[in-house]
Amino acid sequence: MLTVVNHLQGLASRLATEAGVEAGEGPGPIVPELKELYWGAGSFIVFALLMRFYLFPRLKQGMDARYAGIRADHEQADAARAAARAEVADYEAQLAAVKAEAAAKVDAARQALEAERQEQVKALNAQLAERRAAAQAETEAAKAAVRDQIHAAVADVAGRAGELATGRRPDATVVARVVNEVMAR
Amino acid sequence: MLAEAFKFPEINAILRWQDIFTSFNKIALIAVAAAVIGIVVFLLAGNKDAKVAPKGVRNLAETTVEFIEDGIVMQTMGKSGLGWTPFLLSLFIFIYLCNVPGIIPILQMPATARMAIPMFLALLVWVVYNGVGFKHQGIKYLTHTIWPPGVPVALKPLVGVIEFISNIIVRPFSLTVRLFANMLAGHILLVTFALLTQSLITAETQQLLLKPMAILPFFMLVFLTAFEVLVAFLQAYIFTILTAVYIGGAAHPEH
Numbered sequence: 001m002l003t004v005v006n007h008l009q010g011l012a013s014r015l016a017t018e019a020g021v022e023a024g025e026g027p028g029p030i031v032p033e034l035k036e037l038y039w040g041a042g043s044f045i046v047f048a049l050l051m052r053f054y055l056f057p058r059l060k061q062g063m064d065a066r067y068a069g070i071r072a073d074h075e076q077a078d079a080a081r082a083a084a085r086a087e088v089a090d091y092e093a094q095l096a097a098v099k100a101e102a103a104a105k106v107d108a109a110r111q112a113l114e115a116e117r118q119e120q121v122k123a124l125n126a127q128l129a130e131r132r133a134a135a136q137a138e139t140e141a142a143k144a145a146v147r148d149q150i151h152a153a154v155a156d157v158a159g160r161a162g163e164l165a166t167g168r169r170p171d172a173t174v175v176a177r178v179v180n181e182v183m184a185r
Numbered sequence: 186m187l188a189e190a191f192k193f194p195e196i197n198a199i200l201r202w203q204d205i206f207t208s209f210n211k212i213a214l215i216a217v218a219a220a221v222i223g224i225v226v227f228l229l230a231g232n233k234d235a236k237v238a239p240k241g242v243r244n245l246a247e248t249t250v251e252f253i254e255d256g257i258v259m260q261t262m263g264k265s266g267l268g269w270t271p272f273l274l275s276l277f278i279f280i281y282l283c284n285v286p287g288i289i290p291i292l293q294m295p296a297t298a299r300m301a302i303p304m305f306l307a308l309l310v311w312v313v314y315n316g317v318g319f320k321h322q323g324i325k326y327l328t329h330t331i332w333p334p335g336v337p338v339a340l341k342p343l344v345g346v347i348e349f350i351s352n353i354i355v356r357p358f359s360l361t362v363r364l365f366a367n368m369l370a371g372h373i374l375l376v377t378f379a380l381l382t383q384s385l386i387t388a389e390t391q392q393l394l395l396k397p398m399a400i401l402p403f404f405m406l407v408f409l410t411a412f413e414v415l416v417a418f419l420q421a422y423i424f425t426i427l428t429a430v431y432i433g434g435a436a437h438p439e440h
């Protein structure tokens with residue numbers, strides 16, 4: 001342990017010698033030394049004055065110019081964004097108008113088509129009814145003609161049969177009435 | 186025996202240095218270097234193209250300016266205090282560059298661990314903020330300083346004495362001592378652990394355990410060196426922000 005003590009003491013005195021002072025030499029550590037005071041003060045004053053009148057304004061000017069540029073760019077970008085938004089709104093309004101117009105046209109066309117369809121359906125129905133009536137009349141006429149033919153044939157057959165049975169020809173009107181009655185059953 | 190084993194060198198042996206030439210020692214060298222480095226950095230920064238995104242030395246300078254403006258001036262004085270940015274910027278950079286040599290090999294001495302520079306800066310700040318006070322408020326500055334608004338009349342004599350001592354006498358003293366004592370304490374701690382490490386390593390002893398034990402003070406030395414990096418910045422920041430607070434208070438007592 002003694003060697004450590006000796007070593008520390010030797011180190012301390014060597015440190016003091018290297019520092020250029022003997023142990024305990026010079027003013028107390030809290031007493032300001034004049035040379036340090038005026039070199040420190042001088043250095044700071046020169047630095048502060050240069051900073052105030054040259055270094056800082058020069059740097060700040062550049063910073064302000066760049067920030068102004070950035071701000072202007074931002075404003076420009078904001079304006080472009082607003083213009084783009086206005087254009088989009090305009091486009092959307094136009095699109096809505098066109099869509100409304102198209103919808104109205106489609107609606108009108110649909111209505112026109114519906115009306116036309118209705119008309120055509122109506123005409124076709126009328127045509128069909130007309131044709132049906134004509135066909136029915138034709139059928140009725142054919143039926144009546146066939147009935148008349150049958151009537152005439154039956155009356156003729158009945159008259160001949162009566163003539164053959166009685167030797168005289170029955171009255172045609174009687175035969176016709178009887179045939180009518182029989183056919184009407 | 187143990188007390189003798191840890192006998193520390195005389196304080197002047199670790200604080201005072203042989204003159205480099207007449208009236209110019211290591212502290213003066215550090216102070217001049219701090220100013221020169223600050224000037225060169227801002228000169229180089231000013232020469233770079235300001236229109237493009239800053240990098241390198243310009244980035245460093247602009248970051249420092251913005252730190253002072255946003256972190257100190259705007260927080261303590263508001264927009265009206267921006268005119269004080271160059272002064273506060275100079276103060277911060279100069280103190281920081283005077284603090285940092287405490288951990289730079291070969292230099293290993295913060296210039297602010299000597300009384301002269303902190304005292305000069307504190308007195309300068311004292312003159313500045315009192316000057317600002319008189320400029321903005323005239324002679325009323327004195328009454329505003331010693332009697333803050335709302336003090337009852339009966340308490341005015343007592344408060345007046347306390348505020349006068351606090352604002353006019355103690356402020357420069359506390360500014361000086363805070364910076365000087367913190368840096369001196371850090372320097373002494375670094376010297377202590379460095380000496381202890383060296384002594385344990387080079388001790389001529391039969392005790393085998395003694396030399397490996399040097400790792401303990403060495404770790405402390407490394408830790409304290411890192412801590413001093415923080416202290417160097419912090420002390421410069423504290424001195425600057427207090428200056429801003431004092432100037433702001435003198436210019437606008439209502440705040």
